[in-house]
Amino acid sequence: MFCYLSVPNTEQCKRKVRLNLYKRPDSVKISSESIVWSEGQMMKLKCEIENVGPLQNLNVQWTRVDQNNNTTVTEMPYGSFRAFGEECGNVTSTLTVSASHDEDEVQYQCAGLLKLEQLQQLQVGSSEPLKLTVHYKPTITQLSSGTISLTQGDELVLNCSAHGNPSPQYFWNLPGNKNLTTSFIFINSVKSDDQGQYICTAYNDEGSDSVTVVVNVAVDYKLIIIAVCAAVAMVLLAKLFCICCRQAHTGNYILKNLTSHRHDAIIALSHMDQL
DSSP states (O other), rough: OOOOOTTTSSEEEEEEEOOOOOBBBBEEEEHHHHHHHHEEOOEEEEEEEEEOGGGGGEEEEEEOTTTTTOEEEEETTSSEEEEEESSSSSEEEEEEEEOOOTTTTTTTEEEEOOOTTTOEEEEEOOOEEOOOOEEEEEEEOOOOEEEEEEEEEEEEEEEEOOEEEEEOOOEEEETEEEESSSSSEESSSGGGGGGGEEEEEEEEEEEEEEEEEEEEEOOOOOHHHHHHHHHHHHHHHHHHHHHHHHHOSSSSEEEOOEEETTTTTTEEEEEEEEE
16 A cells, blocks of 8 residues: 655655554454362363454453452453464463452453554453352361360350351261261350350351350359358258247146047137246
8 A cells, every 4th residue: 555645746645554454353242161169170261252363462451359359350362362363363262260268259351452653552342251160178267276165154155157058057066976967056154064165167068167165164153152051041040040949949848628438538628827
């Protein structure tokens, strides 16, 4: 292609012009080999860009947005992905990601970037966001292993909270071969029978995590001493009351108006005077 410039009374100027044509893609699609991944697997994400060009000016951009809206951008230049065609054609780019709990609920998106001469890169097409789902075993986050020392009558609160996908279920092993299927334990007033090991297990289809808490329950001797003293005081008061009653009714009495019935040996007392 040539460019011509005509000025009166001068020779016509002609210059050769290089014209680069850029073709926006017909479509940009992102896909994953699986909908749900398990922790530890290697995930492959595929970006397909259809009918774009020129291919040698194309970069593929991968964008990662985590749950906190932190963004990470990775660019793959021409030559690092498969391209089919000379000037315009189809492109397939693959991104490999290690499945972990940090990748759960993360969004990925891919886009095509064309490098324009003397201009900044132009984003010529992008895919819809793809949200990943990663299953991973629970990790107990709120309860720590250790020993708790209590006194009889104290309250015991144990909250076993875990993070996992799918949502964890809970199982407690309690002293006395007791079991519970809840994440929360509350005992209003502990007794000596409540001491021992409390084992919380959080589990799902990916695995489990356990924490052991040892609870020691000490006897409150002050309460025992107070109870014993109170019992002794009650006994002494009862004995003192009996002695006072005996002394109040001790003495010589004159019986009057006695009636005797010989047949049934019954004696009726109608009046009694104390001497």
